[in-house]
Amino acid sequence: MVETRKKLKIYIPGIKFPSVSLTGNTCALNCAHCGKHYLEGMRKPERGELLDYCLKLARDGYNGCLLSGGMDGRLKVPLDFYAEEIREIKRRTNLKLNAHVGFIDESDLEWVKYVDVVSLDFVADDDVIKRVYKIDKTVEDYLRILNLLTEAGVRVAPHITIGLDFGKIHWEYKAIDLLVKYPIDVLVLDVLIPTKGGTEMENVPKPSVEESLEVVKYARERFDGELSIGCMRPLGRWRLEFDKGAILAGVDRLTNPPRKVIEWAKTIRDVEIIYECCVM
Numbered sequence: 001m002v003e004t005r006k007k008l009k010i011y012i013p014g015i016k017f018p019s020v021s022l023t024g025n026t027c028a029l030n031c032a033h034c035g036k037h038y039l040e041g042m043r044k045p046e047r048g049e050l051l052d053y054c055l056k057l058a059r060d061g062y063n064g065c066l067l068s069g070g071m072d073g074r075l076k077v078p079l080d081f082y083a084e085e086i087r088e089i090k091r092r093t094n095l096k097l098n099a100h101v102g103f104i105d106e107s108d109l110e111w112v113k114y115v116d117v118v119s120l121d122f123v124a125d126d127d128v129i130k131r132v133y134k135i136d137k138t139v140e141d142y143l144r145i146l147n148l149l150t151e152a153g154v155r156v157a158p159h160i161t162i163g164l165d166f167g168k169i170h171w172e173y174k175a176i177d178l179l180v181k182y183p184i185d186v187l188v189l190d191v192l193i194p195t196k197g198g199t200e201m202e203n204v205p206k207p208s209v210e211e212s213l214e215v216v217k218y219a220r221e222r223f224d225g226e227l228s229i230g231c232m233r234p235l236g237r238w239r240l241e242f243d244k245g246a247i248l249a250g251v252d253r254l255t256n257p258p259r260k261v262i263e264w265a266k267t268i269r270d271v272e273i274i275y276e277c278c279v280m
Helices: 050-059 079-092 106-112 126-133 139-151 172-179 209-222 236-249 259-265
Strands: 008-011 019-021 064-068 096-099 117-121 156-162 186-191 226-229 253-255 271-274
Touching: 008 259, 050 064, 050 079, 064 079, 079 096, 079 106, 106 139, 117 139, 139 156, 139 172, 156 172, 156 209, 172 209, 186 209, 209 226, 209 236, 236 253, 236 259, 259 271
Parallel strands: 008 253, 008 271, 019 064, 064 096, 096 117, 117 156, 156 186, 186 226, 226 253
Antiparallel strands: none
């Protein structure tokens, strides 16, 4: 059981830290777990309006935002087209910027230095990459991005989605073993949501709470930095049971837990509530 004096940070991003899609509902991919579904709920400023949108966020007292969107034909989220606006946002506001970037290269280091952190989905199995994302990339391509960003001094928060292989859990342990070798201070664990609305995985069974918590416990044993449970994981009774188990396993950060879990956590941990993305 976790040291009860260890602080638990609870993150609630939706109120003061909106998610922004810079590609609208468009994505060049049709991933088996997403099918572009998660772009639909994001804010969508028009091309050339990102700066004004963020200036308004700052005036209205927001803490920051997630810059995201679908991938283009280069397999990048096209944030490089917004480089000047991103630079101006950081110059003219105190907003914190979290970014999804895709498969960036050396040419992107000019603008990526302006964001506070890069959230990088990480997969440690070549076959899973091909079957889920349907792209011709390998684990080495993900490691190349990690090397590029960490060597440039850019803060990176890798995300592992437990059960990404159509609900099966296996490659996640290798991913943890690879990531602990890098200079990262936050590791995020999500859990597959079988998403309705026509995704290939809408009818796969959810990863079990027990198996998912085994990955959390393994990550806690291997990773010295702050371990976070991200916003993507099943709702309802599943989340209630999983979140309690994750708190007992010693996670440092937890995103959007049920109110019952927050009240229970206060009885065993010192709790701080933060209205930002869990990687900030």
